[in-house]
Amino acid sequence: MNIEYKKIVCCVSVMLMIIAVELFARVRTIQSDREFDQQLSKSNLLVALLYDGGGKQDRKITQKDMASFFQMYEIVSSKKLYDDADIIFTKLNINNANIASLVKRYAVKNYPSFLLFMKGKPIIDKNGTIAQLTGFVSEQQLQDFLNFHFSSYIKVTVQNKEQNRKERVKKAQEESDPYFYPAVYYAPEYDFSWQKPLKYDAGGNEIN
Numbered sequence: 001m002n003i004e005y006k007k008i009v010c011c012v013s014v015m016l017m018i019i020a021v022e023l024f025a026r027v028r029t030i031q032s033d034r035e036f037d038q039q040l041s042k043s044n045l046l047v048a049l050l051y052d053g054g055g056k057q058d059r060k061i062t063q064k065d066m067a068s069f070f071q072m073y074e075i076v077s078s079k080k081l082y083d084d085a086d087i088i089f090t091k092l093n094i095n096n097a098n099i100a101s102l103v104k105r106y107a108v109k110n111y112p113s114f115l116l117f118m119k120g121k122p123i124i125d126k127n128g129t130i131a132q133l134t135g136f137v138s139e140q141q142l143q144d145f146l147n148f149h150f151s152s153y154i155k156v157t158v159q160n161k162e163q164n165r166k167e168r169v170k171k172a173q174e175e176s177d178p179y180f181y182p183a184v185y186y187a188p189e190y191d192f193s194w195q196k197p198l199k200y201d202a203g204g205n206e207i208n
Helices: 002-023 033-041 063-077 080-084 097-105 139-176
Strands: 045-051 087-093 113-118 132-134
Touching: 033 045, 033 087, 033 097, 045 063, 045 139, 063 087, 063 139, 080 087, 080 139, 087 097, 087 139, 113 139, 132 139
Parallel strands: 045 087
Antiparallel strands: 045 113, 113 132
């Protein structure tokens, strides 16, 4: 009875973990090659995770392992540095027939596999092939992979955004600053020296 109860609790926990990842996901799930190409065309930097959602690659990989792996991917995607650099993170299930052409296009043979794209084109490594990071890698390994290939572009993008932010803040301050000064400076001073002094008689009448 206890064993069955533990199995149920374990399954429920895994399902809740998967649901939580999906609900609060920063990683975009791609459902077709057309959707991927559209996302690629409007993204300067893009990370694509191709994974075997059917679990055919390794029978030892459980749903819990996959949930933890996706959670790791979400954590990396939420890093402030990558967010500031406007990096788009995506994932694609190779068992989806609508993305079969992408697997052939980029010659992906091992799963899970991370591919990087810059301005619509895949990153090519020093061997002249598409750069790939394969396997159930750690958070640090994925970050090292991203930083190695994206570092220079990330730096330029972040610097430009920071400069633009400072310029916008400065402009907003200039436009919103109130045009007022302390009363001692703002109160007008009048010179009445040109006026003829007024004279009055004993009854209070002005004398010309």
